[in-house]
Amino acid sequence: MPTETTLPTLTKKDFQTDQEVRWCPGCGDYAILSAVQQVFPELGIPREKFVVVSGIGCSSRFPYYMNTFGFHSIHGRAPAVATGLKLSRPELEVWIATGDGDAMSIGGNHLIHTLRRNVGVKILMFNNRIYGLTKGQYSPTSELGKKTKSTPAGSVDYPFNPLSLALGAGATFVARSVDIFQAHLRDTLRRAAAHKGTAFVEIYQNCNIFNDKAFTYMTDKEAKDDNVLYLEHGKPLVYGKNKDKGIRMRGTEMEVVQLGDGVGPDDCVVWDESLDNPATAFLAAQLLPPHFPTALGVFRQVTQPAYEERVVEQMQQETGRLGLGKLDALLKAGDTWTVGGTRH
Amino acid sequence: MSTTVAEKERREISPEKLDEVVIRFAGDSGDGMQLTGSQFTNTSAMFGNDLSTLPDFPAEIRAPAGTLPGVSAFQVRIADYDIHTQGDAPDVLVAMNPAALKKELKDLKTNGIIIVNTDEFNARNFAKAGYASNPLEDHSLDKYRVFQAAVTTMTRRTLEGSGLESKSVERCKNMFALGMCYWLFSRPMENTITFLQRQFAKKPLLAEANIKVLKAGWNFCDITELFHDRYEIPAATLEPGLYRNITGNTALALGLIAASRRSGLPLFLGAYPITPASEVLHELSHFKNFGVTTFQAEDEIAAVCAAIGASFGGALGITASSGPGIALKSEAMNLAVMTELPLIVCDIQRGGPSTGLPTKTEQADLLQVMFGRNSDSPMPIVAAASPKDCFDIALEAVRIATKYMTPVTLLSDGYIANGSEPWKLPEVENLPDLRFEFRTDPVGFEAYARDPETLARPWAIPGTPGLEHRIGGLEKEDVTGNVSYDPANHEKMVHLRAEKVARIANDIPELEVHGDAEGELLVLGWGSTSGAINGAVTDARKQGLPVSRAHLRHLNPFPKNLGDVLARFRHVLIPEMNLGQLAMLVRARYLKDIITLSKVQGQPFARHEILNKIQQILESNAHAN
Numbered sequence: 001m002p003t004e005t006t007l008p009t010l011t012k013k014d015f016q017t018d019q020e021v022r023w024c025p026g027c028g029d030y031a032i033l034s035a036v037q038q039v040f041p042e043l044g045i046p047r048e049k050f051v052v053v054s055g056i057g058c059s060s061r062f063p064y065y066m067n068t069f070g071f072h073s074i075h076g077r078a079p080a081v082a083t084g085l086k087l088s089r090p091e092l093e094v095w096i097a098t099g100d101g102d103a104m105s106i107g108g109n110h111l112i113h114t115l116r117r118n119v120g121v122k123i124l125m126f127n128n129r130i131y132g133l134t135k136g137q138y139s140p141t142s143e144l145g146k147k148t149k150s151t152p153a154g155s156v157d158y159p160f161n162p163l164s165l166a167l168g169a170g171a172t173f174v175a176r177s178v179d180i181f182q183a184h185l186r187d188t189l190r191r192a193a194a195h196k197g198t199a200f201v202e203i204y205q206n207c208n209i210f211n212d213k214a215f216t217y218m219t220d221k222e223a224k225d226d227n228v229l230y231l232e233h234g235k236p237l238v239y240g241k242n243k244d245k246g247i248r249m250r251g252t253e254m255e256v257v258q259l260g261d262g263v264g265p266d267d268c269v270v271w272d273e274s275l276d277n278p279a280t281a282f283l284a285a286q287l288l289p290p291h292f293p294t295a296l297g298v299f300r301q302v303t304q305p306a307y308e309e310r311v312v313e314q315m316q317q318e319t320g321r322l323g324l325g326k327l328d329a330l331l332k333a334g335d336t337w338t339v340g341g342t343r344h
Numbered sequence: 345m346s347t348t349v350a351e352k353e354r355r356e357i358s359p360e361k362l363d364e365v366v367i368r369f370a371g372d373s374g375d376g377m378q379l380t381g382s383q384f385t386n387t388s389a390m391f392g393n394d395l396s397t398l399p400d401f402p403a404e405i406r407a408p409a410g411t412l413p414g415v416s417a418f419q420v421r422i423a424d425y426d427i428h429t430q431g432d433a434p435d436v437l438v439a440m441n442p443a444a445l446k447k448e449l450k451d452l453k454t455n456g457i458i459i460v461n462t463d464e465f466n467a468r469n470f471a472k473a474g475y476a477s478n479p480l481e482d483h484s485l486d487k488y489r490v491f492q493a494a495v496t497t498m499t500r501r502t503l504e505g506s507g508l509e510s511k512s513v514e515r516c517k518n519m520f521a522l523g524m525c526y527w528l529f530s531r532p533m534e535n536t537i538t539f540l541q542r543q544f545a546k547k548p549l550l551a552e553a554n555i556k557v558l559k560a561g562w563n564f565c566d567i568t569e570l571f572h573d574r575y576e577i578p579a580a581t582l583e584p585g586l587y588r589n590i591t592g593n594t595a596l597a598l599g600l601i602a603a604s605r606r607s608g609l610p611l612f613l614g615a616y617p618i619t620p621a622s623e624v625l626h627e628l629s630h631f632k633n634f635g636v637t638t639f640q641a642e643d644e645i646a647a648v649c650a651a652i653g654a655s656f657g658g659a660l661g662i663t664a665s666s667g668p669g670i671a672l673k674s675e676a677m678n679l680a681v682m683t684e685l686p687l688i689v690c691d692i693q694r695g696g697p698s699t700g701l702p703t704k705t706e707q708a709d710l711l712q713v714m715f716g717r718n719s720d721s722p723m724p725i726v727a728a729a730s731p732k733d734c735f736d737i738a739l740e741a742v743r744i745a746t747k748y749m750t751p752v753t754l755l756s757d758g759y760i761a762n763g764s765e766p767w768k769l770p771e772v773e774n775l776p777d778l779r780f781e782f783r784t785d786p787v788g789f790e791a792y793a794r795d796p797e798t799l800a801r802p803w804a805i806p807g808t809p810g811l812e813h814r815i816g817g818l819e820k821e822d823v824t825g826n827v828s829y830d831p832a833n834h835e836k837m838v839h840l841r842a843e844k845v846a847r848i849a850n851d852i853p854e855l856e857v858h859g860d861a862e863g864e865l866l867v868l869g870w871g872s873t874s875g876a877i878n879g880a881v882t883d884a885r886k887q888g889l890p891v892s893r894a895h896l897r898h899l900n901p902f903p904k905n906l907g908d909v910l911a912r913f914r915h916v917l918i919p920e921m922n923l924g925q926l927a928m929l930v931r932a933r934y935l936k937d938i939i940t941l942s943k944v945q946g947q948p949f950a951r952h953e954i955l956n957k958i959q960q961i962l963e964s965n966a967h968a969n
Contacts, residue, residue, distance in 0.1 A: 019827075046809065047809075047812060048806065048807055048809045048810070049806070049807055051806045054816075056817075063814050063816070064814050064816075069806035069807075069811075069812050069813065069814070070814035070816075071653070071814070071815055072815070072816025073652075073679060073817065074649075074675055074679050077645060077646070077649040077676065080641065080646035080649035080650050081649045081650065081652055082653060083639070083646070083650050083653065084612060084614060084639065084652065084653030084654040084656075084659075085654060085657045085806070086653075087612065087639060087654065088612050088637065088653070088661075089657040089658070089659075089805075089806065091807070092657070092806050092807060109642050109646070110642065113642035113646070311637060315632045315633075318633045319632065319633040322633040323633065325601075325633040325634035325635075327605045327634075330598065330601065330631070330634070331598060331602070331769050332588070334588055335389070335588060335589070336587060336588045336769070337392065337586075337587050338584075338585070338586050339392065339582045339584050339585060339586075339587055339768075340584055
């Protein structure tokens with residue numbers, strides 16, 4: 001076998017394919033693709049070790065545009081395909097590109113069980129709160145009352161909060177970023193890459209055709225300072241154009257406080273992403289408009305052995321206990337008898 | 345053998361030699377009848393008999409005690425010659441309660457032996473079983489030979505002072521019945537004694553109690569005059585070699601491990617528990633020291649998708665399920681068809697549709713695995729003929745999957761999965777060589793370039809420098825594997841996928857006809873009907889009837905001489921445990937009329953059922969002439 005690609009020689013260009021990118025002009029997916037192609041070469045991993053797995057939907061075309069190994073599988077099943085791949089080849093760097101429909105709806109079961117097992121894969125969930133590839137039906141993250149092709153009178157479904165779902169499933173790494181916040185997105189991807197176990201990253205992504213401006217309340221220049229709260233480990237939860245607002249605990253809930261008049265950053269929650277108990281992360285995941293800023297960053301990062309590590313460890317233990325299996329002995333195990341060719 | 349009985353009290357009965365006997369053990373689900381039957385089987389196997397078994401248990405774990413739905417049975421046929429089925433009608437019925445007697449009696453041969461546990465024959469249990477009067481007293485059993493024993497009482501007495509609680513004592517009563525049968529059929533007890541010592545290694549009190557009761561059952565027959573006769577079934581003349589008794593699911597697991605070793609590919613099983621396929625997962629989970637990974641997935645879809653992911657990574661991806669699970673897997677199976685990755689889908693068939701009859705057998709899914717996917721989706725199918733054939737068919741499935749880069753369906757069914765027979769152990773070096781090399785050369789690499797002979801595309805696994813490529817469910821451009829919506833390309837790819845599977849016919853054995861190579865009647869079968877067809881045709885030929893038989897192990901593609909074989913016979917009979925699924929395929933492909941014989945009762949064919957049909961066809965044939 002040829003030797004591994006020599007390091008460090010990779011650039012963004014090395015991760016671009018010759019395939020024409022077929023997302024709609026102006027789609028948020030372009031920005032996410034660009035961020036991933038910038039971060040991958042920084043990771044010091046040979047290109048052939050990367051595998052991008054996806055399901056079905058606009059986001060799931062992602063593997064075709066990444067010059068790595070890639071598997072565009074079937075709707076909702078990317079986490080299952082990726083789990084099998086990671087178990088059989090733990091040394092590979094397996095990333096999943098998925099969307100809110102693919103991951104939260106048809107593939108919900110695989111998502112929660114992958115998180116529960118803590119399989120060492122990175123899940124990038126592009127959340128545009130709409131079905132794009134099927135041309136504009138509401139998704140499990142669409143807001144209540146959403147008028148779409150399949151809900152002309154407005155959706156009566158309550159939406160999922162993807163981060164709450166991930167935390168509830170026991171995810172060891174949970175983060176949120178936004179397609180056009182490129183620097184923050186790259187930082188978040190780097191953090192995800194460094195995590196052992198499942199990394200779940202929700203990326204707010206604008207669908208300019210079917211759900212345009214879904215996130216402008218927090219991405220517009222004028223709005224973002226007062227509507228975005230960056231979670232930074234070890235730092236107080238302070239935000240606002242003039243850093244004059246904070247998040248404080250009141251009883252078992254979080255509240256917004258105006259800083260000044262004797263209230264300072266010290267009164268705010270000091271963010272700790274490493275807590276074993278996911279309760280605080282869950283509270284932060286509930287910080288949503290209109291009464292709260294939207295939190296971005298790493299909500300939770302705790303260290304637990306990855307699923308594939310446990311599987312390999314058990315295999316090694318059993319091999320140590322029983323010795324490397326011998327086929328001949330296996331076939332002849334149990335009660336056997338010899339027939340000499342004549343009646344006894 | 346040690347015995348507490350004084351020598352002078354022992355009766356000397358010289359056993360009468362029989363060439364075969366069929367025994368059915370029947371009792372409540374909790375009575376341990378499966379264990380009793382399998383112990384009798386293993387002892388007979390070790391003794392050297394040929395044998396075949398049919399476990400028959402309810403889907404409910406514990407239906408209400410004493411009721412008909414709660415009856416669990418195990419039939420074993422032992423013989424001094426080569427047999428192929430579990431036997432049509434039992435010679436002996438062991439009935440641990442009235443419900444077992446009521447449910448199982450109809451099959452018993454006239455003048456057959458019935459052994460009953462009289463302790464359970466009371467008014468309460470008669471009512472539960474639906475008996476208006478005591479069958480032991482109302483002459484309804486006059487055409488049988490009934491032997492009564494107070495099995496529960498004697499078990500309790502045997503274990504008086506043992507210190508065991510009464511529930512544990514009661515559980516030993518199946519060993520009393522087994523001891524009686526060992527005496528009646530002159531079987532040694534050592535094998536079961538060893539088994540009990542091993543089984544209860546950590547509970548010596550229970551081991552001792554069970555052994556004591558087993559011996560008490562034997563001694564009871566030895567000192568009382570319950571039985572006037574005693575029987576012996578001499579060892580069979582089997583091909584010389586080392587043997588073990590094996591069930592289909594165990595043979596399948598071992599075959600998959602053997603295929604992994606012979607191919608050098610690590611085995612990855614993705615599975616979700618389902619009757620009657622779960623044993624494949626259970627078995628394989630023990631063999632981590634063979635590099636086997638078993639993944640109990642969150643559902644059937646995840647199970648097959650994980651296997652596909654593992655195959656993409658260069659492992660031997662396998663999933664095992666039954667009809668309802670296969671239905672859930674069909675979209676993923678099609679993904680494997682499109683991405684042209686090796687994958688083994690084991691379908692241990694059971695009665696359907698829907699949840700159907702989980703614990704009962706049926707050749708339910710041939711058309712499902714042949715056609716149950718969107719679009720033209722060719723997938724090779726192989727089917728095991730018997731429990732031990734599950735081993736060989738696993739190797740064959742892996743050979744096809746890796747050589748042709750294709751998913752393969754392996755069909756088994758509840759009958760051969762749970763049934764057992766003696767298996768002559770193969771020598772490892774004689775197993776097929778399945779070594780395989782991944783593509784490593786980046787020069788000229790195209791993900792969908794094909795081997796000119798097999799049409800297989802290269803298996804290029806992640807981690808190989810220079811072979812980075814993308815696959816998926818969208819239509820592929822010929823050669824490059826890039827996404828393509830080009831109309832002419834799609835037509836070409838549909839044909840290529842079909843041609844690739846069709847060419848496998850050049851690489852499998854031709855269909856072998858047993859009996860005359862041409863003539864009046866061919867009985868054609870597939871899967872687990874093999875034994876019954878073999879028995880029926882053998883019987884018919886002994887009667888001088890002009891009938892031959894042939895058995896299909898490859899269902900897609902068919903052996904290339906199948907059309908010629910069919911043309912050489914005036915009539916073709918296909919017995920199937922469905923409404924004629926193979927018959928439909930054969931008719932469509934070869935425009936040959938087929939006579940079908942269907943049985944969908946959750947039970948395998950009896951030999952005589954097929955024999956009757958053969959006689960009927962040849963008779964009307966004679967009239968027509």
